[in-house]
Amino acid sequence: MSIQQNFPTINYRHISPIVAASAVAASVCYFLFSKNTSHKGLNNIPSPKRNYPIFGHMFSLGKVPAEQIDEWHKELGPIIQLQVGSQVWVVVSNPHLAHELFTLRGSVTSARPSHFYFMDIYSRGGKGVVFVSATKSWKMARATAMGLLSFASVKRLSGVFQKEADIMVDYMLKSTKKDGSVDSLKNLQLVAFNVIMSTCFGKRYNSIEDPEVVSMFAFINQHNIYARIEDDPGSFFPYLSWILNLSNKKRKMDQFVRANRDKLFYELIKEARNGTSDCFVKSLYETDAKHSLNDLDIMIMMSDIVIAGSETTAVAMSWLIAVTLNYPEIQTKIQAEIDAFTSEYGRLPEFSEAHKLPYLCSTQKESLRYRSITTFGLPHEASEDIDFKGYHIPKGAMLIVSMKTLHMNSDKYKDPEKFIPERFMDKYTTISSAANGPILERDQYNFGWGRRICPGIHLAEMEMFEVFIRLFSSCDISPALDTNGNPIKVDLEGFRDYGLVDAPLPYGFRITERAADLLFQVT
Numbered sequence: 001m002s003i004q005q006n007f008p009t010i011n012y013r014h015i016s017p018i019v020a021a022s023a024v025a026a027s028v029c030y031f032l033f034s035k036n037t038s039h040k041g042l043n044n045i046p047s048p049k050r051n052y053p054i055f056g057h058m059f060s061l062g063k064v065p066a067e068q069i070d071e072w073h074k075e076l077g078p079i080i081q082l083q084v085g086s087q088v089w090v091v092v093s094n095p096h097l098a099h100e101l102f103t104l105r106g107s108v109t110s111a112r113p114s115h116f117y118f119m120d121i122y123s124r125g126g127k128g129v130v131f132v133s134a135t136k137s138w139k140m141a142r143a144t145a146m147g148l149l150s151f152a153s154v155k156r157l158s159g160v161f162q163k164e165a166d167i168m169v170d171y172m173l174k175s176t177k178k179d180g181s182v183d184s185l186k187n188l189q190l191v192a193f194n195v196i197m198s199t200c201f202g203k204r205y206n207s208i209e210d211p212e213v214v215s216m217f218a219f220i221n222q223h224n225i226y227a228r229i230e231d232d233p234g235s236f237f238p239y240l241s242w243i244l245n246l247s248n249k250k251r252k253m254d255q256f257v258r259a260n261r262d263k264l265f266y267e268l269i270k271e272a273r274n275g276t277s278d279c280f281v282k283s284l285y286e287t288d289a290k291h292s293l294n295d296l297d298i299m300i301m302m303s304d305i306v307i308a309g310s311e312t313t314a315v316a317m318s319w320l321i322a323v324t325l326n327y328p329e330i331q332t333k334i335q336a337e338i339d340a341f342t343s344e345y346g347r348l349p350e351f352s353e354a355h356k357l358p359y360l361c362s363t364q365k366e367s368l369r370y371r372s373i374t375t376f377g378l379p380h381e382a383s384e385d386i387d388f389k390g391y392h393i394p395k396g397a398m399l400i401v402s403m404k405t406l407h408m409n410s411d412k413y414k415d416p417e418k419f420i421p422e423r424f425m426d427k428y429t430t431i432s433s434a435a436n437g438p439i440l441e442r443d444q445y446n447f448g449w450g451r452r453i454c455p456g457i458h459l460a461e462m463e464m465f466e467v468f469i470r471l472f473s474s475c476d477i478s479p480a481l482d483t484n485g486n487p488i489k490v491d492l493e494g495f496r497d498y499g500l501v502d503a504p505l506p507y508g509f510r511i512t513e514r515a516a517d518l519l520f521q522v523t
């Protein structure tokens, strides 16, 4: 299992001796010359022992930081402070605290921590939505993204979701016949990617091996690598910024982004503008001609949406399938619910009728709760000193949520280690309205908080709904078989670092058509 921490990713295997040695030297200077400030009347946030000079808690975080942080929360409570190099991390693990910090105090907690690659190279000094601080330009980009991804706008895309889901099911059926099983992620990645590409550029691909898809994933993969500490030692040890300046890494990063991301996206934008399909690019250039985004703003926004919107949804769907393979009764119940709908209405349900499928919708919520898509969401930053519930949070502190601890909170969720969709069945709400509603009614927290809450939530929710309706109405899924013909259990405990997200460990599964008398024929 790999070590994973989002934005920036710390992968200790990638801390070279030169970075470590320079960190020691630089941080000694930092400690000698930095001012010691006190904050009258305010308490220090509880902080774990094993805080070593220079590196702070960096190496105490262990191989799986989420698990160590979970332990520290059990020992010290729902808010803890860590020192990681020269960075201060404030980690919260309680829904109410997170809500107060990120939503109610959002005016001072909605910045993003500075990271050289994200800010200077990828976002060209602050353009786009995801990786930039809470500036005026972010506000404008975010408002545009919110418009593109609004419920009304996404609802018009249901045909795209349905078509991609049908193609996926058909392809998986053929692959199971041919190869015996299908991969846990690849087909879901293609659906999610095609949904985003159709939405943004009016373009889809037949295969994940298509050269353009390969180039896109290669770009995203390298993008995730540049997020690691090795590539931005300056944010952990400010005195190390010179390393980036001296080495030609900055130039390499810049060349990489221009030669790959910019080239790819400008080409896609050109095609979309000349094409006939309705898509975000067309709408930005034609319908909303009054908006004040320029070509570079639009290119970076599209890149943000592709990066934020494809792997996340694919991984969420892969977790739900993984759980269903280990607990076959879930599939039986979902199918019974869909069958009841189709026999009453003579057709498959639309997303607007999701409330008539409370078990499927609750399973989606429970799957997101049971296995979080990210370890820590995306970090925010304190843009000024904050007095938070009698604690002092220093300006510049990185503010993160411990998703695992939050989703395994036994005050909020009874028997949190168990997969129980029924826990959400007493009151139907969509995932998006729960996430944007009162704190007590939130079902899970994967989509973040406050002013930075995920604007793609409607798209993600509708896409997942359409995929599961199409998959479970016409097919049965079952685990792959070993060489003796025995079903292989899926490992739900481990996860693999998939850039911004935590994916299930690879598994295979079979999909077969349901018996003809059960099958509702899609026309």
Ligand code: HEM
Residues within 6 Å of the ligand: 129, 130, 131, 142, 145, 149, 196, 304, 305, 308, 309, 310, 312, 313, 316, 373, 374, 377, 378, 379, 380, 446, 447, 448, 449, 450, 451, 452, 453, 454, 455, 456, 457, 459, 460
């Ligand atoms: C299961 C699917 C998804 C999950 C779990 C997810 C999760 C998140 C999280 C945790 C954040 C950061 C929120 C914060 O800072 O508090 C975020 C931001 C964002 N997401 Fe998603 N996301 C998903 C799908 C999508 C999709 C489908 C899109 C676009 C089509 C999208 C676009 C964005 C954008 C643009 C942001 C940046 C918002 C900002 O910084 O202002 N996401 N998402």
